[in-house]
Amino acid sequence: MAGKRTSTPYLDLKRRQMLKFAGASAAIGGFGLCSGLASASESTRPGDDAEDVLDVAIIGAGLAGLTAARDLHLAGNRSFLVLEARDRVGGRTLNFEVGDGHVSEVGGQWIGPGQTAVQDLARQLDVGTFPQFYEGRTVVMGGDGRLEYDLGGTFGTDMTIADKLSEMSHEVPSGAPWQSPKAAEWDRLSVGDWLATQNVQPEDQSGWDAALTLTGGVSVSKMGLLHYLSMINSADCDYEKLDSIKDSAQGTRLIGGSQILSSKMAGVLGDQVRLQCPVRRISGWDGEVVTLHTDQGRVRARKVIMAIHPALCNQIEYEPALPAARAALQRAWPAHSPARKIAMVYSRPFWREKGLNGHILMLDGPIIWAWDNSPPDGEIGIVNAFISNANLPSDHETARRTLMDIFARAWGDEALQPVAYHDQDWGRHDPWSLTCVSAIPPGFWSTHGEALHPPCGNLFWSGTETADIWAGYMDGAVRSGHQSALQVLNALRQA
Amino acid sequence: MKKLIVLGVVAGFVALLACYGRDALGLYRLMDHIATSSEAKEADSGSWPRLTDACIGCHGRQGHSLHQGYPSLAGQPAPYLASQLRRFASGERSNPNMGPLAMTLTEYEIQQLAGYFARQSAIGNGSFKPEAALVARGEQLAATAGCAACHGDNLMGHDQFPRLAGQGHDYLLAQLNAFAQGSRKDPGGVMSAIAATLSADDRRALAHYLAALAPAEN
Ligand SMILES: Cc1cc2nc3c(=O)[nH]c(=O)nc-3n(C[C@H](O)[C@H](O)[C@H](O)COP(=O)(O)OP(=O)(O)OC[C@H]3O[C@@H](n4cnc5c(N)ncnc54)[C@H](O)[C@@H]3O)c2cc1C
Numbered sequence: 173m174a175g176k177r178t179s180t181p182y183l184d185l186k187r188r189q190m191l192k193f194a195g196a197s198a199a200i201g202g203f204g205l206c207s208g209l210a211s212a213s214e215s216t217r218p219g220d221d222a223e224d225v226l227d228v229a230i231i232g233a234g235l236a237g238l239t240a241a242r243d244l245h246l247a248g249n250r251s252f253l254v255l256e257a258r259d260r261v262g263g264r265t266l267n268f269e270v271g272d273g274h275v276s277e278v279g280g281q282w283i284g285p286g287q288t289a290v291q292d293l294a295r296q297l298d299v300g301t302f303p304q305f306y307e308g309r310t311v312v313m314g315g316d317g318r319l320e321y322d323l324g325g326t327f328g329t330d331m332t333i334a335d336k337l338s339e340m341s342h343e344v345p346s347g348a349p350w351q352s353p354k355a356a357e358w359d360r361l362s363v364g365d366w367l368a369t370q371n372v373q374p375e376d377q378s379g380w381d382a383a384l385t386l387t388g389g390v391s392v393s394k395m396g397l398l399h400y401l402s403m404i405n406s407a408d409c410d411y412e413k414l415d416s417i418k419d420s421a422q423g424t425r426l427i428g429g430s431q432i433l434s435s436k437m438a439g440v441l442g443d444q445v446r447l448q449c450p451v452r453r454i455s456g457w458d459g460e461v462v463t464l465h466t467d468q469g470r471v472r473a474r475k476v477i478m479a480i481h482p483a484l485c486n487q488i489e490y491e492p493a494l495p496a497a498r499a500a501l502q503r504a505w506p507a508h509s510p511a512r513k514i515a516m517v518y519s520r521p522f523w524r525e526k527g528l529n530g531h532i533l534m535l536d537g538p539i540i541w542a543w544d545n546s547p548p549d550g551e552i553g554i555v556n557a558f559i560s561n562a563n564l565p566s567d568h569e570t571a572r573r574t575l576m577d578i579f580a581r582a583w584g585d586e587a588l589q590p591v592a593y594h595d596q597d598w599g600r601h602d603p604w605s606l607t608c609v610s611a612i613p614p615g616f617w618s619t620h621g622e623a624l625h626p627p628c629g630n631l632f633w634s635g636t637e638t639a640d641i642w643a644g645y646m647d648g649a650v651r652s653g654h655q656s657a658l659q660v661l662n663a664l665r666q667a
Numbered sequence: 668m669k670k671l672i673v674l675g676v677v678a679g680f681v682a683l684l685a686c687y688g689r690d691a692l693g694l695y696r697l698m699d700h701i702a703t704s705s706e707a708k709e710a711d712s713g714s715w716p717r718l719t720d721a722c723i724g725c726h727g728r729q730g731h732s733l734h735q736g737y738p739s740l741a742g743q744p745a746p747y748l749a750s751q752l753r754r755f756a757s758g759e760r761s762n763p764n765m766g767p768l769a770m771t772l773t774e775y776e777i778q779q780l781a782g783y784f785a786r787q788s789a790i791g792n793g794s795f796k797p798e799a800a801l802v803a804r805g806e807q808l809a810a811t812a813g814c815a816a817c818h819g820d821n822l823m824g825h826d827q828f829p830r831l832a833g834q835g836h837d838y839l840l841a842q843l844n845a846f847a848q849g850s851r852k853d854p855g856g857v858m859s860a861i862a863a864t865l866s867a868d869d870r871r872a873l874a875h876y877l878a879a880l881a882p883a884e885n
Contacts, residue, residue: 315704317697320690364716374705377715391720394771483763503758508768510724536704536728560724562732565794566837599725599764600736606763613771 177601178268178594179568225461227251228660229473231451234263235646236635237479238437238445239293239653240660245441247661253473254441255466257450257604261438264605265646267429268515268594274547275429276515276554278596279605280646281545284421286408287647289654290433297436300427302548306417308527311582314535318581320528325418327383327533333370334411341404341411347640349402350621359618363400364392378535386541386558387415389509389611399612406642421645427548430646450604455491458629474667475660479634479653482624483507483606497623504620505637511598511608512559516575521546521553522586530555532582538564539578552591555579561597571595609644610637632656632663712783718776719783725764730784733794735878736837742789742882747829748781760851789823789882792833797879805876808869812861821883836878843870 227249230237233256241254260266266278282304283290294301309320321328344352352358363384372380381391388395388403407414407421414421426432438445446468453465457476464471478485482505493499521544523530530544530553542557557575564571572593579587598605624638634656639648705715711729712719722740726732730741740748754760755769772780809815809822817828824830831839845851846862847870853859865873 312697314697315700317695317700318690318693319697362716368716372715374715375701377705378701381716381720385724391716391724393716393718394721394768483767487763504767504770506767506771508725508764535700538733562725562727562734562737563723564733566734566736566835567794567796570794603763615771 232479235649243657262431262434308529507607517592518553740784741787745785801875805872840874
């Protein structure tokens with residue numbers, strides 16, 4: 173029940189092919205990543221010999237870890253390994269193979285203006301982009317109510333309030349919010365505390381909660397104002413570039429699905445990416461050579477790039493214990509952003525013929541936001557939606573029916589004939605993501621900010637959460653990967 | 668969304684009739700839903716912004732989870748809820764989602780949240796599809812083991828003893844397994860001791876029975 177994620181009544185064969193694909197997603201074109209314990213006994217791979225000391229071990233084959241590995245590789249270094257817990261690369265990006273070469277994204281999917289690091293990477297890897305579809309009328313639903321409305325590629329935000337936030341964000345540096353001159357004042361407040369002073373009308377309130385849940389990972393009452401402003405700062409101090417569709421961080425998609433970036437990078441690295449290899453314990457991080465204890469034995473390296481977020485770092489055992497400030501940061505790092513996302517697949521995007529854009533905004537229902545996630549040519553119709561975890565049954569079939577009925581109320585009875593359905597809650601699927609974005613609460617940066625960046629011995633902290641711009645996004649992941657590769661190359665030079 | 672709703676309020680229903688024609692009924696109902704639901708929320712959990720809104724995504728509206736893996740909080744005894752939140756914060760009960768969230772709560776917020784969810788009435792686990800044979804076996808086991816001695820009449824819970832009737836199946840099973848394996852420990856150690864005597868099959872049957880059990884009126 174809980175384990176079933178996909179149903180494709182008409183595409184079962186395709187699905188089986190997809191699962192094979194997902195099992196070794198980086199194997200497109202037979203790149204031959206080594207995976208599984210079976211290959212652990214071959215002692216020819218770098219890092220296998222206990223005496224063999226690598227220059228660098230990278231923990232995590234998400235966008236951050238693979239970007240770092242790619243940079244090391246481009247710099248001519250071959251003495252490194254990427255250790256990945258799962259049987260696939262991509263981390264919080266994952267393609268759902270719909271069939272006939274079409275994909276939808278299970279995790280991160282959009283890029284937007286100012287996200288130049290991920291844009292450059294896509295160009296270098298020959299991955300094209302296309303606009304998120306929004307032309308036409310959005311359906312707003314609540315209770316029995318239903319309204320079609322053309323929002324013109326926005327979420328219809330009250331711009332008087334948004335403009336104030338944009339203005340304030342100038343004073344909060346994206347990469348180090350705790351260094352803001354206003355830190356003492358603003359880090360005490362939640363976004364809700366601040367909005368409470370802005371005379372937000374009852375009609376607008378749930379809109380703010382939904383917007384903050386989607387972008388910040390929690391409703392307004394537990395979202396830190398200082399952190400939220402740092403996110404707007406990333407978006408060039410322009411609220412609309414953060415939280416809208418057209419010309420915004422939800423405006424552009426990657427052809428072939430976002431996971432393709434990671435798959436392509438891993439393809440070049442071959443068996444320097446080791447799958448199904450979770451790191452459980454790290455010892456001697458304060459000495460010359462660090463030992464990583466994995467499910468496939470020990471790996472020793474001079475420098476380690478930790479390309480996983482702090483709450484994941486907290487799942488690893490350290491010997492000796494990490495410095496108190498870093499340990500406290502990891503223990504307090506929020507991991508409560510709901511991350512249940514679905515895809516409903518139709519033979520064509522039938523809503524477009526009715527002038528509808530395939531988007532739904534729903535008040536008090538299981539859907540937070542649904543949007544048209546069809547492939548570039550609109551050859552088939554795909555709807556993705558962020559789901560309120562516990563407000564939709566977990567049973568796969570019941571969930572599918574419930575959503576189908578809502579879509580039929582929104583767009584007509586054609587919605588009752590989907591060809592596939594996919595449902596994944598990242599918080600429950602496996603222990604290797606835990607959450608979506610980091611919902612940094614009030615007070616967090618003032619207490620823990622200084623512990624985010626400084627390396628501990630030979631451990632270098634990476635992953636999107638450490639990025640100086642667009643932390644939390646795919647772009648931030650790429651930036652943090654570049655940054656940590658530079659750091660370890662310099663540290664090796666000094667050693 | 669926000670803009671258009673403001674527009675609705677300002678322009679008034681009559682003017683909108685002209686713009687929306689046959690969609691007017693849908694619009695009227697939407698406006699009506701917004702008005703009644705914001706009044707209901709105000710009465711139920713105070714003025715916006717609401718702390719409880721940070722919980723409903725994973726625990727359901729008013730603490731009624733429709734998901735077998737995320738526990739319902741509705742109708743749990745306030746002392747139990749408060750002590751679980753404190754134990755998540757201290758790390759005595761470990762969970763990567765709840766730990767850091769509970770650390771952000773003040774004692775006042777803990778009391779507010781515990782009180783709020785305890786006030787909501789428990790409802791049946793409607794989306795669970797029980798298997799009759801497992802339910803029967805679970806019922807028998809619960810009677811022999813005397814679960815009700817601590818968890819109260821009809822397993823509705825009281826004080827530090829949680830309500831079990833109608834809780835999510837996957838959640839119940841995960842907790843029984845966690846007690847049995849020692850990854851969750853209760854302060855007195857009684858639940859751990861009880862779970863340790865239950866076989867994996869027993870735990871499955873009990874979770875099944877409890878999830879299917881309709882909460883009694885209290
Ligand atoms: C549902 C959802 C929607 C999102 N939408 C967007 C979006 O539209 N746009 C956007 O820019 N961003 C989005 N994001 C965020 C984006 O996906 C992430 O910011 C980005 O992918 C993070 O990359 P990363 O490499 O830093 O971390 P991750 O992708 O988390 O990679 C970490 C890797 O480390 C592995 N790992 C963990 N622990 C261990 C261990 N102990 N040993 C070995 N390996 C380990 C994990 O398996 C994983 O592969 C979304 C995320 C989710 C979940």
